[in-house]
Structures are given as structure tokens and as C-alpha cells.
Amino acid sequence: MLPKKEQTQVEYSRRVLRVQEYIAHHLAEKLSPVQLSKVANLSPHHFHRVFRGVTGESILEYVRRLKLERAARRLRVTVTDVAAQTRWRKDIKSVRVQLSGDAWTEETTTGTVIDFQVRHQQPNTQFEIQFISRQGFSGTWVGIFVASPSGTMVEFSETIYIQSPILRIISRIFSFPDRLIDTYLMELKAAVEKS
Known part of the structure; x- marks a missing residue:
């Protein structure tokens, strides 16, 4: 069994991955941080910190980057x-x-x-x-x-x-x-x- 800190990191990564998959399937829609925090089952403030900690960018930066990449393609x-x-x-x-x-x-x-x-x-x-x-x-x-x-x-x-x-x-x-x-x-x- 993993130590509690590592279990938390694994759980956060799993939740962020769930949000990233949701974004990939709904990229053409308007996506709000509050809506995405619900997908992760976290409060909006906590979700923002967790998402940035796991990905290195804010949720808004991430969505904007994906939309720009899609437009470029x-x-x-x-x-x-x-x-x-x-x-x-x-x-x-x-x-x-x-x-x-x-x-x-x-x-x-x-x-x-x-x-x-x-x-x-x-x-x-x-x-x-x-x-x-x-x-x-x-x-x-x-x-x-x-x-x-x-x-x-x-x-x-x-x-x-x-x-x-x-x-x-x-x-x-x-x-x-x-x-x-x-x-x-x-x-x-x-x-x-x-x-």
C-alpha cells in the first residue's frame, strides 16, 4: 500500500485525467472552471490548485491551448x-x-x-x-x-x-x-x- 501522500497524488492525477478526457470530448463547448471542478469532484478553488500542480498550467491556459492547437490543425x-x-x-x-x-x-x-x-x-x-x-x-x-x-x-x-x-x-x-x-x-x- 502506498503512503497517504502518494495515494493523494495518484488520486489527484486520476481526477485531472478525467477532466482532461472530458475537455477533449467537449472542446467545442463553452467550458467553465466551475463546471470542470464538478467533473473532478473538487471545490473550484481546490481544483484550480490541483490542476495546476498536476499539469503545470491553469485550467484556462490548458483549455485555451487545446483550442488554439485544434484551430491550427x-x-x-x-x-x-x-x-x-x-x-x-x-x-x-x-x-x-x-x-x-x-x-x-x-x-x-x-x-x-x-x-x-x-x-x-x-x-x-x-x-x-x-x-x-x-x-x-x-x-x-x-x-x-x-x-x-x-x-x-x-x-x-x-x-x-x-x-x-x-x-x-x-x-x-x-x-x-x-x-x-x-x-x-x-x-x-x-x-x-x-x-
Whole structure:
């Protein structure tokens, strides 16, 4: 039989584990410390001390971290699942993914065909994609996943090269290439908020 102090530590760990399992199954719901203390069968004040002692973080920090991690996973999956993008992108007519998985061709609803190639990728952190349009422009997109207090953000930077001087002038007047990334970002935001 364990000494009383060790028995208490084992019991506290068991109760915290029960709360962690409850949180995992109810993460989409609003979770209050009082509600979670009831799951642990402890007073709210005592539960706060026990939870921090076992996990090293407060219950609010723990729930916030799990929600941010879940949001980050959703965002990464939505961005990196190229074949599924036709379900949420209104500007795409079709996507043909190469067998390697790191290159694909998109045809927009306006008939523009664009070839994409992943040039660099650090899973869950950063990606760089090169694109070449058969209509005379090319460039790169760099996306960096950044955790923030309000959720996971993706910082995009875009570099566009337009070969034809006439197309450069027309694109500055009508901002055609800019609409590509702007449309993508608006639809990405809507898709992640739905999931």
C-alpha cells in the first residue's frame, strides 16, 4: 500500500485525467472552471490548485491551448489538402494533383490555368509555393503559420512576376493577380470558420 501522500497524488492525477478526457470530448463547448471542478469532484478553488500542480498550467491556459492547437490543425489541413479545395473555393473549376503530391494544376472558373509547385515546406510552420500561369504571370506564395492569443494565423506574402510589359500595365490598372490571393484568403477564412 502506498503512503497517504502518494495515494493523494495518484488520486489527484486520476481526477485531472478525467477532466482532461472530458475537455477533449467537449472542446467545442463553452467550458467553465466551475463546471470542470464538478467533473473532478473538487471545490473550484481546490481544483484550480490541483490542476495546476498536476499539469503545470491553469485550467484556462490548458483549455485555451487545446483550442488554439485544434484551430491550427484545422487551418493546416484546409490549406494543405489541395484536392479538397474545390469544395470551398468558388474560383476553382478543377484541381489536378500530381502523383508526387507536391505539384498540382488549377483551372479557375474564368478559364485561367495555373501550375503550382511546393518549393519548400516545414510541416506545421511554413510553406513556399511557386505558381506559373499560362496567361503570362508567375510568382511565389509564402505562408507562415503563427500562433496568436486569438487563434492561429497564416501570414502570406506574394511575389508576382509578369513577363509582358503590356500585361504589367493592364494588371496594375485592373489588379488581376492581386485578386487571386485576395479571393483565396477570403474563401480560406470562411472554410476554416465553418469547420
